[in-house]
Amino acid sequence: MRGAAWLVVICAALALGWRLWPPSPSWNPWTPLDVTAPPNLLTPYKLWRLRGDPGLCAQALASSTLKVIAQADTTGDSRCPLHDVVRISGGPVRMSSSFLATCPVAVAFALFERNVLQPAAQAAFKTPVVQVDHLGSFACRNIYNRAQGRLSQHATANALDIAGFRLADGRRVSVLKGWAGSAAEAAFLRQVRDGACTSFNTVLSPDYNAAHRNHLHLDMGPWRVCR
Template identity: 40%
Template structure:
């Protein structure tokens, strides 16, 4: 059978096109592929996390996919601007090995919990091992849910904390017992400050808002993360 050179090129082109179609269809970096806890952080990860606010069952499934112990929280309603109906608590204990503990326990919206787990797994522990040769055992926070306005004043827009859609990170306790705090080590000019800046920069790829001491004096002792609904856009400082 005589097969022309043109036919061979056509078959090769078709095979490459089909392979490209499969890549585009399933690649985690594409906006239409579902969020996966196993996939690296991509350009549309924040937008996909934002979509979890309308799909709590899938949000729970993602935490289960990552083998994360969590407990759904009862809905909270505290006026027109405060409360949540998709809250979860990350229920890790010191003897468990499925992730970093939060002190106090992280009680956030489910999308925030997914964001935190991705941040821990893909950014925090990698940075800790790179700078300290160990992992993070505990993250100390100033809490998540709080029915208050931005800046804590009596007027103005309500904070993302008012919907359990934010968390403030104060310090990291390493597995070897050392503690790295935002207040004490942000400007230390050593591996501690480099670690803090690396986990801040990594958070910028996951959260809609990431604020640090570089933003203003109100954030000199913590990192603020939230998932404000911005259609995938981010603010990092």
């Protein structure tokens, strides 16, 4: 049988198998991302699809337990326009204050909290995180506040800076003090940093440069960086 004929047979077999034994939603690349489902090999692809499809992103966000309020798009000739942004005020953990976030950042944060942050806290301290302390998300500025250069991901609320975490036993773990602190705190923060890279496109920590000595920068920009 020639190659083209084999290809037809294989495609027909795959189509029949798909109809007879359809994959679960989490393994179907065309179904919306379910934040409550265990991550798998398709999760990064489903996260990537959210960037260009506000409706699909809204469906994914609806599967989370984050408390969000949709925000109106900015109008006019704003230097830092906001589109498809929500305000996050809480969820499974408290926030030190509410913050603006693009829908993809909100979904990535929900995945991060569920699959990375809480397991890391249980492994290191045997107690959950109850509050995330952050330094903000939206700031209409260039990278590093330079007078020239490209806009920061913060300029479109596509980034979040996390300064530390509060645990159920009353302990606070800060990035500034904990990165070079006790063995448990240092291990926890590095596990959180490494795990965040499975949800966010860019994750910058004190290991990156001195500008990030007191926080973890998480964003859903186009560059893949994990340091």
